[in-house]
Amino acid sequence: MLFQLLYFIYSLYPIYILINIIRYLGYKISPYSHCFSKKISKKAIIMGGVFFDSKSSIDDYSYISGDNFGFSKSKILNTHIGKYCSIGTNLITLPSGHNYRMISNYPFKLIYPKNKDNLTSKPITINNDVWIGSNVIILGGVVISDGAVIGAGSVVTKNVPPYTIVAGNPAKIIKTRFQKNIVEQIKKEQWWNHKISQKLANRLNNI
Numbered sequence: 201m202l203f204q205l206l207y208f209i210y211s212l213y214p215i216y217i218l219i220n221i222i223r224y225l226g227y228k229i230s231p232y233s234h235c236f237s238k239k240i241s242k243k244a245i246i247m248g249g250v251f252f253d254s255k256s257s258i259d260d261y262s263y264i265s266g267d268n269f270g271f272s273k274s275k276i277l278n279t280h281i282g283k284y285c286s287i288g289t290n291l292i293t294l295p296s297g298h299n300y301r302m303i304s305n306y307p308f309k310l311i312y313p314k315n316k317d318n319l320t321s322k323p324i325t326i327n328n329d330v331w332i333g334s335n336v337i338i339l340g341g342v343v344i345s346d347g348a349v350i351g352a353g354s355v356v357t358k359n360v361p362p363y364t365i366v367a368g369n370p371a372k373i374i375k376t377r378f379q380k381n382i383v384e385q386i387k388k389e390q391w392w393n394h395k396i397s398q399k400l401a402n403r404l405n406n407i
């Protein structure tokens with residue numbers, strides 16, 4: 201009986217994919233992803249295997265890597281992603297946690313719905329032109345500033361300053377991308393807020 205039920209649910213999967221194809225018309229979102237947010241830019245790209253909750257948002261030209269059939273596993277929860285971010289596969293954002301200051305860690309609300317919620321939640325912010333390597337975890341409340349790089353496999357527990365490269369668990373600064381005066385100049389210009397012509401794109405990739 202259980203096997204038949206599971207088989208029945210599994211047989212509905214193509215219908216789910218078909219519904220996604222229709223839902224995502226006009227967007228660059230893979231039907232093999234699961235997106236529940238209304239704040240997804242039509243210029244952003246979300247590939248297969250990405251779960252994107254209703255509290256998250258993604259701005260122009262940022263992309264979240266995945267694969268064609270949804271085998272990779274990214275989970276983006278309560279996270280704002282700015283413009284021109286390059287996000288590797290298997291990013292997990294963890295805005296929530298259990299309030300360990302109470303006697304019990306257990307969320308008794310699960311058994312007694314009238315109980316107070318003992319979960320804590322802090323939104324995560326990823327600003328503009330951030331590159332996140334594969335298999336990264338970002339904890340609640342963290343702000344990743346413009347131009348930062350997060351090394352593969354990092355666990356980011358604290359804010360990341362602009363144009364710094366962090367890596368490891370916990371992620372620590374391993375280097376900076378540019379000298380301070382150049383960072384100040386880029387921060388002032390905010391190229392991501394301008395229309396990017398072919399000429400400017402060439403400059404941004406070549407200098």
Ligand SMILES: CC(C)(COP(=O)(O)OP(=O)(O)OC[C@H]1O[C@@H](n2cnc3c(N)ncnc32)[C@H](O)[C@@H]1OP(=O)(O)O)[C@@H](O)C(=O)NCCC(=O)NCCS
Nearest residue numbers: 288289332333334349350351352353354365366367368374
């Ligand atoms: C973060 C990163 C960009 C740094 O590259 P780099 O500038 O060539 O770094 P370096 O090789 O000079 O490393 C500097 C130091 O940081 C360490 N380091 C680099 N990346 C690390 C990582 N992901 N985790 C832990 N430590 C790391 C190095 O071991 C080295 O340590 P040492 O000074 O003690 O020898 C790169 O290592 C990385 O993680 N890239 C992501 C790749 C990826 O995920 N690609 C798929 C998605 S596009």
